[in-house]
Amino acid sequence: MASQLSSIETLANQEYKWGFITDIEADTVPAGLNEDIIRLISARKNEPEFMLEWRLKAYRHWLTMEEPTWANIHYPPINYQEIIYYSAPKTNKDRPKSLDEVDxxxxxxxxxxxxxxxxxxxxxxxxxxxxxxxxxxxxxxxxxxxxxxxxxxxxxxxxxxxxxxxxxxxxxxxxxxxxxxxxxxxxxxxxxxxxxxxxxxxxxxxxxxxxxxxxxxxxxxxxxxxxxxxxxxxxxxxxxxxxxxxxxxxxxxxxxxxxxxxxxxxxxxxxxxxxxxxxxxxxxxxxxxxxxxxxxxxxxxxxxxxxxxxxxxxxxxxxxxxxxxxxxxxxxxxxxxxxxxxxxxxxxxxxxxxxxxxxxxxxxxxxxxxxxxxxxxxxxxxxxxxxxxxxxxxxxxxxxxxxxxxxxxxxxxxxxxxxxxxxxxKIGEDQIFYCRQRGISTEDAVGMIVNGFCKEVFRELPMEFAVEAQKLLGVSLEGSVG
Amino acid sequence: MMAAATSELQEIRRRAAESFETRGYPTKRDEEWKYTSVSAIAKAQFPAEAPSLTGNSLRTALEQHPGLIEEHLGRYASSEENAFVALNTAHFEDGAFLHVPRNTVVEEPVWIDYTAVPDRTTHPRNLIVVGANSQVRIVERYRGSGRYFTNAVTEIVAGENSVVEHVKLEEESAQSFHVATIQVHQARNSNFKSHNISFGGLLVRNDVNAVLSTGCEGTLNGLYLATGKQHIDNHTALDHAAPHAASHELYKGILDGISTGVFNGKIYVRKDAQKTDAKQTNKNLVLSPGATINTKPELQILADDVRCTHGATVGQLDEEALFYLRARGIGEIEARDVLIYAFARDVIERIGIPEIREYLEKALFERLVFSRQSSGGAL
Structure with a gap:
């Protein structure tokens, strides 16, 4: 895409303009988080001074905060120093060449x-x-x-x-x-x-x-x-x-x-x-x-x-x-x-x-x-x-x-x-039975009933989204029945 | 401390004391105490005293049948989960004990009556053990005068196929602190009903928890009336630990003045508790602009073949209903009274003891009139 390529070009030029000399690849920063990384991100993006100040203030506040644990979810602890916080848009050579290379x-x-x-x-x-x-x-x-x-x-x-x-x-x-x-x-x-x-x-x-x-x-x-x-x-x-x-x-x-x-x-x-x-x-x-x-x-x-x-x-x-x-x-x-x-x-x-x-x-x-x-x-x-x-x-x-x-x-x-x-x-056995009697497979019947259950929400979606969302539910539910 | 306490019970009490020692009073940072600050209780530091009650004394019973009490006392209410239970378990001196043997129907309701005296802390501890196939109705009442702190714990064991009805009347003085836990263990096919009525107290907190086994029916009803600066907090938990149990819950609150009402109702459906049928309703009537209500109905469901619903509402008197009554020549004040009364009656009429129903209906009307005369409010 032309505009993407040109924006990479601009970014590259800017780096030199702002005099950043790093020995890493042009479009990524090292993993980890500190004030230098934030300065780097801000500079790469050619941001005005107020943005950098805003980011740094946020970062300093973040350091004083603790990760919340009240939610009803479980996951291994996240190491925030292992994350790469900035990478420029990928160039075409990193991407799969055609659909044949895709999962x-x-x-x-x-x-x-x-x-x-x-x-x-x-x-x-x-x-x-x-x-x-x-x-x-x-x-x-x-x-x-x-x-x-x-x-x-x-x-x-x-x-x-x-x-x-x-x-x-x-x-x-x-x-x-x-x-x-x-x-x-x-x-x-x-x-x-x-x-x-x-x-x-x-x-x-x-x-x-x-x-x-x-x-x-x-x-x-x-x-x-x-x-x-x-x-x-x-x-x-x-x-x-x-x-x-x-x-x-x-x-x-x-x-x-x-x-x-x-x-x-x-x-x-x-x-x-x-x-x-x-x-x-x-x-x-x-x-x-x-x-x-x-x-x-x-x-x-x-x-x-x-x-x-x-x-x-x-x-x-x-x-x-x-x-x-x-x-x-x-x-x-x-x-x-x-x-x-x-x-x-x-x-x-x-x-x-x-x-x-x-x-x-x-x-x-x-x-x-x-x-x-x-x-x-x-x-x-x-x-x-x-x-x-x-x-x-x-x-x-x-x-x-x-x-x-x-x-x-x-x-x-x-x-x-x-x-x-x-x-x-839950989905009643009688509901499934009713559908099965009429020649609808169990999987389709579940899909239908679930879509009916969600109708009030789908109605709020823009038209084309609503149609896709219905199909999406069906696909996401695959393998969950029978 | 009770002299006759056996070593195992002593161990439970020692652990409770330890638990309270390490954790202290709960703060608003605890999710369970998010809306209720107990700092006033912690600050008051009234000296502890044995409670004065009419009813069978637990202390005496412990001397007579230590085995029976040992089997149940302190086994249901958790000191780990509730600091006030820990405090009670560690320091209780007396309370009521009721044992209904197997296959017995107790015709007359059993009364447990507490009267508190000013500037004292009491830790009433009640144990109610109902044998298989038995039937009993119990009324637990709390009253007093002046400033004091009552910290009650009641453990109820409903045996197989038993039918147990429990009424708690909290009519403490206007300056008192009242914290109470009712912990119910329901054996197979038992039927338990709780009616938790809160009228008095400056700061009131009730925890009503029931664990249901297979085929049980559990009912938790409640009514709270708060006016002036009163703060009434009701927490309930219905634990569907086994399949084929049904639970019904209805809590209603009327709030006037600058009072605060808190309701938190939990329904847990454990992994294997299929065919559970649970229904929970919380309705609040707010009569004055200064009153606050915080309600949090919770469902936690880990089984799929269940029917669970909960609902909560907060609202005012229905303008149209008021108009209807007034159009028929009923004065505004009376019309309001009738509607408030009707709202509360829904809970009262579910109580299976006629004399308590009558008593509460009268008490409710008196409160309506009294409150209007003294403060200009409707409660």
Whole structure:
């Protein structure tokens, strides 16, 4: 890809310009974490002074923090000095030359999901020189967006081209001191997405990293910032249904959303990173901090997530409902199979008057998977007339898996009303029997029933995502029945 | 200390003392005590004294049938998990003991009545052992005057096929501290019901835990009324340790003034506890703008063939229901009283002892009227 190559070139030139002399390869830094590494990352990325200061402050704070242990997940201790914190986008020579060199199991999955051939190549990280459809689509899209004044670019570009905006909003929702992984991310994040929707603009299309060609290889510490000005409206898609080839084990991303008066942000995630093999070896640790701030009156932030991948998923997309009449929503499907673990949920903090929130969470456990819903609903003193409705349902497939629910409801205002409901169930033998009678195989029947169970969440997904998500559940559940 | 305590019991008490010594009082950093600070109790340091009670004395019983007590006392309530249980186990001097032999139906409810005196700490320790195929109803009541600290532990063993109903009435004085643990062990096919009613006390914490065996039915009901600066914390745990057990739980709270209510309900379904049917409900009625409620219903499920649900709500009196009553010529104050009463009655009417039901209904109405006269609040 031309733009990628040229950005590598620029990076290389910059190194010399800033006078860094290191005896290592041009596009990686040594493993480990210290202030020099952070300075190096910042310099490589040609960042302004304030960013470096911000990173160092975060790093110094991180040093004083302890890794949290309260989550209902288990993993061997992570050695933070063994991780390589910066590597520039891969050159074509490191990638598989063609699909023939790619893991056949991965290809089978693509086949089942019905992914077009050239997209498979991109997903598997095959070096593609030819400009294929989606790239040209991306360019057309970019033109359209800039006409409307929408800024949609990589984080590095944003730091370079819109430092004022970045300075104003970076860390305003998830401050670097927020938690252990957010601090780590703030210190070492390499790239991510930045999106700014100006006043009164309704983004004409679903924004997706998939269309931002330079989004590839943003590394394990990603940072996303979306700002919707007064009356703006945007729908953002993250991830994709196909399993993504990735060597990094720890992913500690941060996502910040800011919605001003009357603005709406819809953030949809489909996460299907490598979950490890059937014995639970390998797999991605997905420790993410996602938070949205409904700063303005009548603003709305809606999170939708389908989490089927990763060995461990640990994330709580949250909403700070500060503006009066603001609305927070959280729709989630989390599926754990084999040895996967998920501890996920949301936090709805009601501060403004007449704020409303809805939580719908569906957890499916199969194999030896452990699925935890952990959510907090806080109604603070000033949140007159606040309302919350939460529902979290779990489904268990097999007798070796587990489902756990930990909802925290804290109410400090009497004019508010809070409801929480949870249930756990399994697929009834009578349901399977009914399907089998009608010639539907057990596996398909389970797929159908599970999809029905998740329907309330899938309904919230953008159309094309919803279709893929259904197929994805089927594929992820394979081997868990009969 | 009890003179007749056998060596094994002495060992349990020594370990409990040690456990408390090393860990001390819990703090808000402990997840189990996240919403309840006990620093006021730790600071008060009232001297300990033997509790004054009506009922069969545990101390006397220990002299008469040491074997029976030795078999059960201190075997169920865990000193390791709860610092106040450790404190009680280490320092209790007396309490009530009830043993119902096999195949016996006790017609009249058994009363255990505690009256606390000011500026003292008491550690009432109750042991209730119900034999197979027996039936009994028990009322445990706590009252007192002035400032004091009651730290009670009740261990209940429900034998095979037994039917046990337990009512705890907490009517402590307005300045008192009350911490209590009820630990229930249910043998095969037993049926246990708990009604945990909290009216008084400045700082109250109840832990009601039941472990269910195969074919058991367990019911945990509760009602808490808090006004003024009261803080009432109820923690419950239903441990489905074996298959084919059912549990029902209903806790209701009414909060007025600047009171705080805490509810935490846990349902564990162990790996082999298939065919479990568990239902848990927590409903809270918040009457004043200064009141706070923290509720945390938890499910931890490790078996697949189960039906588990929980629900929690926090809300106010239904405006439409109020309007309905007022449209029929009922004054606003009376209409509110009727709705509050109806909300609480749901728990009270589940109690299987008619005289307790009547007593509680009256007590509830008195509290409504009294609270309005003294503070302008509805409770």
């Amino acid at each position: 056949p199991e991965l290809l089978q999955t693509y086949e089942k999901l019905g992914i077009p051939l050239h997209e498979r190549e991109a997903l598997a990280g095959v070096a593609v020189d030819a400009v294929f459809d989606s790239v040209s689509v991306a360019t057309t899209f970019k033109g359209k967006l800039s006409e409307l004044g929408i800024i949609f670019c990589s984080f590095s570009e944003a730091v370079r081209d819109h430092p004022q905006l970045v300075k104003k909003y970076l860390g305003s929702v998830v401050p670097p001191s927020d938690n252990f992984f957010a601090a780590l991310n703030a210190a070492v994040f390499t790239d991510g997405s930045f999106c700014y929707i100006p006043k009164g603009v309704r983004c004409p299309m679903e924004l997706s990293t998939y269309f931002r060609i330079n989004a590839k290889d943003t590394g394990q510490f990603e940072r996303t910032l979306i700002v919707a000005e007064d009356g703006a409206h945007v729908s953002y898609l993250e991830g994709c249904t196909a399993p993504v080839r990735d060597e990094n084990q720890l992913h500690a991303a941060v996502v910040e959303l800011v919605a001003l008066n009357n603005a709406t942000i819809k953030y949809s995630t489909v996460q299907n990173w490598y979950p490890g093999d059937k014995e639970g070896k390998g797999g991605i640790y997905n420790f993410v901090t996602k938070r949205g701030k409904c700063l303005g009156a009548n603003s709305k932030i809606s999170w939708t997530q389908v989490e089927t991948g990763s060995a461990i998923t640990w994330k709580y997309p949250s909403c700070l409902l500060m503006g009066d009449n603001s609305v927070g929503e959280f729709y989630s499907v989390a599926l754990t199979n084999n040895y996967q673990q998920a501890d996920t949920g949301t936090k709805m903090i009601h501060m403004g008057r007449n704020t409303r929130s809805t939580i719908v969470s569906k957890g499916i456990s199969a194999g030896r998977g452990q699925n935890t819903y952990r959510g907090a609903v806080k109604i603070l003193k000033g949140a007159e007339g606040a309302r919350n409705y939460s529902q979290c349902d779990s489904m268990l497939l097999g007798d070796k898996c587990g489902a756990h629910t930990f909802p925290y409801l804290e109410v400090k205002n009497t004019s508010s009303s809070v409801e929480h409901e949870a249930s756990t169930s």
